[in-house]
Amino acid sequence: MLKADHITKYFQNSKVIEDVSVEVKSGELVCLLGASGIGKTTLFQILSGLVRPEEGAVYLDGKDITGQPGKMSYMQQKDLLLPFETVINNISIPLVLAGAPKKEAHAKALPYFSEFGLEGCEGKYPHQLSGGMRQRAALLRAYLFSGELMLLDEPFSALDVMTKAAMQKWFVKILSARKTTALFITHDVDEAILLSDRIYIMTGVPGKICHEIKLDSDNRSDPDFLVSQRFIECKKQVLRAQISQGNC
Amino acid sequence: MTRKYQSIANKTYPVAFILLLILAWSLVCVLNIVPPYLLPSPFAVLEALAGDFPLLAAHAGTTMTEALFGLSLSVVFGVLTACVMDRFEPLYLAVYPVLVLTQTIPAIAIAPLLVLWMGFGMAPKVLLIFITCFFPIAVSTLSGLRSVDQDVINLFRSMGASPLQILARVKLKASLDSFFAGLKLAGAYSIIGAVISEWLGGAGGLGVYMTRVRKAYAFDKMFAAIIIISLISLLLMKFIEIIHKKSMPWRENAK
Numbered sequence: 001m002l003k004a005d006h007i008t009k010y011f012q013n014s015k016v017i018e019d020v021s022v023e024v025k026s027g028e029l030v031c032l033l034g035a036s037g038i039g040k041t042t043l044f045q046i047l048s049g050l051v052r053p054e055e056g057a058v059y060l061d062g063k064d065i066t067g068q069p070g071k072m073s074y075m076q077q078k079d080l081l082l083p084f085e086t087v088i089n090n091i092s093i094p095l096v097l098a099g100a101p102k103k104e105a106h107a108k109a110l111p112y113f114s115e116f117g118l119e120g121c122e123g124k125y126p127h128q129l130s131g132g133m134r135q136r137a138a139l140l141r142a143y144l145f146s147g148e149l150m151l152l153d154e155p156f157s158a159l160d161v162m163t164k165a166a167m168q169k170w171f172v173k174i175l176s177a178r179k180t181t182a183l184f185i186t187h188d189v190d191e192a193i194l195l196s197d198r199i200y201i202m203t204g205v206p207g208k209i210c211h212e213i214k215l216d217s218d219n220r221s222d223p224d225f226l227v228s229q230r231f232i233e234c235k236k237q238v239l240r241a242q243i244s245q246g247n248c
Numbered sequence: 249m250t251r252k253y254q255s256i257a258n259k260t261y262p263v264a265f266i267l268l269l270i271l272a273w274s275l276v277c278v279l280n281i282v283p284p285y286l287l288p289s290p291f292a293v294l295e296a297l298a299g300d301f302p303l304l305a306a307h308a309g310t311t312m313t314e315a316l317f318g319l320s321l322s323v324v325f326g327v328l329t330a331c332v333m334d335r336f337e338p339l340y341l342a343v344y345p346v347l348v349l350t351q352t353i354p355a356i357a358i359a360p361l362l363v364l365w366m367g368f369g370m371a372p373k374v375l376l377i378f379i380t381c382f383f384p385i386a387v388s389t390l391s392g393l394r395s396v397d398q399d400v401i402n403l404f405r406s407m408g409a410s411p412l413q414i415l416a417r418v419k420l421k422a423s424l425d426s427f428f429a430g431l432k433l434a435g436a437y438s439i440i441g442a443v444i445s446e447w448l449g450g451a452g453g454l455g456v457y458m459t460r461v462r463k464a465y466a467f468d469k470m471f472a473a474i475i476i477i478s479l480i481s482l483l484l485m486k487f488i489e490i491i492h493k494k495s496m497p498w499r500e501n502a503k
Contacts, residue, residue, distance in 0.1 A: 048406045070408025080403050084421045084498045093417070094407045125498045145407050 007056035015206035031196035039207030073142035081126035094145035152184035211241040288468035296468035310452040315438040318377025326385030373445040381434035388430025392423025
């Protein structure tokens, strides 16, 4: 569905990303794992069309969309809800931008509120919500822009551990129920193993994709997966791959 | 409770200080340290204020009309200029230094020129007010527009928003605080600008009143006019503050 082909990006004459190729198939939940400052966010900005790469191209369903924003939803690390708009207005933004009248946009957004755990928050302002709720609101806004393909940049990194665990569970449930294709960034190995079908491991300066690890998606249905032997095996594999960056 | 006490205490100190200053002023007059024809006592000023009130009110009306006219013009053009300069970087780079440069020209220096060019009517006065108020509004709005989080702009771009949509839906509202900071300053400037331009001639206004009573050496009336000018400025600033609060309903229930 989404394909990045041999992307290289320079920033002020230094290479940030070198020859990165990534592919996400329809319905997949793919994770981009790597340390901070390695070019993951830059890659996302290229995929979303906000930034043009020096070399390489981005394809969506076979069509070249390099440098064209507005094709997929892109949720950044911060929730970026506008402080001066109510929650319902914030969430309706993608619909209003597309030309829908406010009322219609609200009517379209409202049915999702219960599923995203936001009932009763329509008229509130973002600062009145908890961190987890704000993140869910941001996710719903992204979902309403494009539910088919989403780029998520560390969607849970700003949350505390308890909220994070609950959000991850909810997130997997919602994405698989809606057959959403998603590519997400994390630097948390556990999160990557817990959530994704496939993991790309990005290392080094400039950022390169070193390894690709396929995971068994049945794992996620096991409530004790996080403390199981299989989980440990996966983690070992991922950690080894991260350390062996010299080989790639 | 403590917050309420705090706010009362905050008001008590300045009020006490002002009363102290007025007391000192009265003493200077009563003890005849400065002769009354040079410095009228507070009571004489109050008397002049009360006696001349209808006339003062009429002149104040003229001054305020000019000030509001000039201020409105500078709001419209200041905000427009800020938006255009924010949108087109080369224009920002070219115009911004010039904008700062115009600010170094004292209003009092160009006022006579404007009168020579445009006569004694309303036009030169409104233009002078416009010139003095335009800068704070344009510059503060511009800094507000430019300080919007780049990530928010990226978010909107990723959702396919056009620059105009980003301006209308994000930037303008996000820069309200800076805009009002500039507007408050401009509000005070507008009254001062009106009075200065009236000094140079005209049919009405507090500046005209002041030049007349000055020539008659009626210093008590001078002071009365000054008090009125201060009051108008304060009221205008308070009014702007109220609009500021009203225009940001999301602040009402902020932490």
